[in-house]
Amino acid sequence: MSGAAEIQKLVIASGNAGKLREIRHLLDPLGIEVLPQSAFSITEVEEPYCTFVENALAKARHASKSSGLAALADDSGICANALNGGPGVYSARYAGEPKSDERNNQKLVDVLRNQTDRRAHYYCVMVLVRHADDPQPIIADGAWHGEIILEPRGEGGFGYDPYFFLPDLGKTGAELPMELKNRISHRGKALARLTECLKEGAF
Ligand SMILES: O=c1nc[nH]c2c1ncn2[C@H]1C[C@H](O)[C@@H](COP(=O)(O)OP(=O)(O)OP(=O)(O)O)O1
Ligand SMILES: [Mg+2]
Numbered sequence: 001m002s003g004a005a006e007i008q009k010l011v012i013a014s015g016n017a018g019k020l021r022e023i024r025h026l027l028d029p030l031g032i033e034v035l036p037q038s039a040f041s042i043t044e045v046e047e048p049y050c051t052f053v054e055n056a057l058a059k060a061r062h063a064s065k066s067s068g069l070a071a072l073a074d075d076s077g078i079c080a081n082a083l084n085g086g087p088g089v090y091s092a093r094y095a096g097e098p099k100s101d102e103r104n105n106q107k108l109v110d111v112l113r114n115q116t117d118r119r120a121h122y123y124c125v126m127v128l129v130r131h132a133d134d135p136q137p138i139i140a141d142g143a144w145h146g147e148i149i150l151e152p153r154g155e156g157g158f159g160y161d162p163y164f165f166l167p168d169l170g171k172t173g174a175e176l177p178m179e180l181k182n183r184i185s186h187r188g189k190a191l192a193r194l195t196e197c198l199k200e201g202a203f
Pocket of ligand 1: 013014015016019047059074075076077078091092093104122157158159160161173185187
């Protein structure tokens, strides 16, 4: 059975409005009907693992089980060189609970203020399961390299974007139109790779 090629309806296993906007835009051309997990009152699941891929798989399985649909999850984060890749998988709750982009950003800036190396990359793993116990999840990843600046710039994007500076573009992630961000971002790359796997009909 070439299940993936036949996916017509998908739940996005995320409660993050910024991610949902970007993923919807990326999936639009594929003609797949996309529903947010909020449409099924799906609760947030624990993300207890120390790898992005394990957390993404947990989110995808949970959303698929609760909705009865194929599910696509995104686990992502910002990884700073000076922090040995931190906050990484812990990016969403870097400054503790409840999650707050503002406090996360402030903490990252404070921690990196006296570092000379402020290079960082975003990393994203996307996982697609056809059903909760799918033994062949499709897994794809992507990275996006830049550096952390100490003053925010731009109103777009979400999360760490106002502090994530792209030297080649002379702009932060929050200063890019979503179309451009999606072409070059960790999420855009991961979803492009995932789409390739779908087209190949790898299973
Ligand atoms: O393009 C991005 N632009 C800005 N910030 C970003 C990006 N991509 C990931 N990030 C940050 C946001 C959050 O602090 C963490 C993701 O954490 P992560 O657990 O994957 O997502 P989340 O908890 O916000 O929503 P959910 O788990 O329901 O998908 O990395
Ligand atoms: Mg999360």
